[in-house]
Amino acid sequence: MSVLTILAKRFIAGETMAEAVEAVRQLNLLGMKTSLDILGENVASERMAADLADKYIEILKTIESTGIAANVSVKLTQMGLDISDDFCFDNVSRIIEEAGEFGNFVRIDMEGSTYTDRTLKLVYRWAEKYDNIGTVIQSSLYRSANDVRELCERRIRVRLCKGAYKEPASVAFQRKEQVNDNYIALMKQLLDSGIFHSMATHDEAMIEATKKYADIKGIAKSKFEFQMLYGINRSGQTKLARDGYGMLIYVPFGTHWFPYYYRRLRERKENVLFVLKHLLKA
Numbered sequence: 001m002s003v004l005t006i007l008a009k010r011f012i013a014g015e016t017m018a019e020a021v022e023a024v025r026q027l028n029l030l031g032m033k034t035s036l037d038i039l040g041e042n043v044a045s046e047r048m049a050a051d052l053a054d055k056y057i058e059i060l061k062t063i064e065s066t067g068i069a070a071n072v073s074v075k076l077t078q079m080g081l082d083i084s085d086d087f088c089f090d091n092v093s094r095i096i097e098e099a100g101e102f103g104n105f106v107r108i109d110m111e112g113s114t115y116t117d118r119t120l121k122l123v124y125r126w127a128e129k130y131d132n133i134g135t136v137i138q139s140s141l142y143r144s145a146n147d148v149r150e151l152c153e154r155r156i157r158v159r160l161c162k163g164a165y166k167e168p169a170s171v172a173f174q175r176k177e178q179v180n181d182n183y184i185a186l187m188k189q190l191l192d193s194g195i196f197h198s199m200a201t202h203d204e205a206m207i208e209a210t211k212k213y214a215d216i217k218g219i220a221k222s223k224f225e226f227q228m229l230y231g232i233n234r235s236g237q238t239k240l241a242r243d244g245y246g247m248l249i250y251v252p253f254g255t256h257w258f259p260y261y262y263r264r265l266r267e268r269k270e271n272v273l274f275v276l277k278h279l280l281k282a
């Protein structure tokens with residue numbers, strides 16, 4: 001195993017389904033739910049995209065047979081979005097249908113802004129047929145308030161995050177304070193809808209703002225949840241779960257970890273220092 005593979009383990013549950021199941025079990029014991037994600041993005045052939053959908057179906061069967069508390073998160077570029085919208089629609093429909101059989105849920109992750117429109121159009125198509133899907137909105141994008149309005153009108157569950165992709169000023173806020181202010185505005189819009197949504201953030205200020213708004217509005221802890229990424233702010237994760245808030249951990253696994261790992265490093269200089277320290281020690 002390479003040094004980088006060892007370091008990536010800080011953010012990734014492992015390379016195999018068995019390792020992911022073990023990581024999920026540990027989190028479940030701490031009172032947390034999970035969403036499993038097979039690492040990888042931008043698949044160029046129908047064959048590869050169909051194979052990946054089959055893997056997600058296997059995951060759903062494993063979740064059912066092991067009784068772990070988990071759903072799945074899916075990236076549409078893994079499912080053939082670069083090939084065609086119709087192919088991607090049919091491919092992901094197979095996953096959503098299998099999840100539906102087990103009473104489980106599929107979250108459609110949000111990727112870079114060049115995919116936002118097509119992702120949401122597909123989500124609206126699925127939502128007309130199935131009720132066990134939700135998607136993700138990024139507070140970095142100017143368009144998000146309108147998208148949240150439309151998603152809530154259609155009663156689609158939203159995971160709110162800040163956005164992990166570097167976006168141009170033509171579509172996205174460039175300053176952290178603007179992204180944070182928009183996160184809080186969108187969080188209020190979501191909580192006011194009465195639909196079960198998820199606030200995905202490790203930012204203490206966003207978490208406190210959510211708790212405070214829910215308190216003021218008399219919104220019960222059971223009506224929304226927090227979400228965090230595997231391996232980030234573990235003490236914050238356990239504390240929220242202990243305090244009675246819904247806490248879901250996004251658990252990525254698999255061998256194609258580099259782009260995900262790189263985004264986590266880019267988010268925080270301390271993570272780069274952590275890697276350098278371990279490389280020097282290795």
Ligand SMILES: Cc1cc2nc3c(=O)[nH]c(=O)nc-3n(C[C@H](O)[C@H](O)[C@H](O)COP(=O)(O)OP(=O)(O)OC[C@H]3O[C@@H](n4cnc5c(N)ncnc54)[C@H](O)[C@@H]3O)c2cc1C
Nearest residue numbers: 109110136161162163164200201202203227228229250264
């Ligand atoms: C469950 C979940 C699902 C997500 N899904 C998507 C998605 O579909 N599409 C998308 O674009 N983005 C997604 N993201 C990523 C998200 O957009 C942000 O890039 C990421 O969560 C960092 O933003 P933050 O809210 O934690 O705030 P930040 O302002 O980035 O960070 C606040 C604090 O959190 C801690 N922290 C944040 N990131 C790290 C890190 N990498 N390592 C260590 N500490 C850190 C630090 O203490 C930091 O000061 C998801 C995030 C979560 C939690």
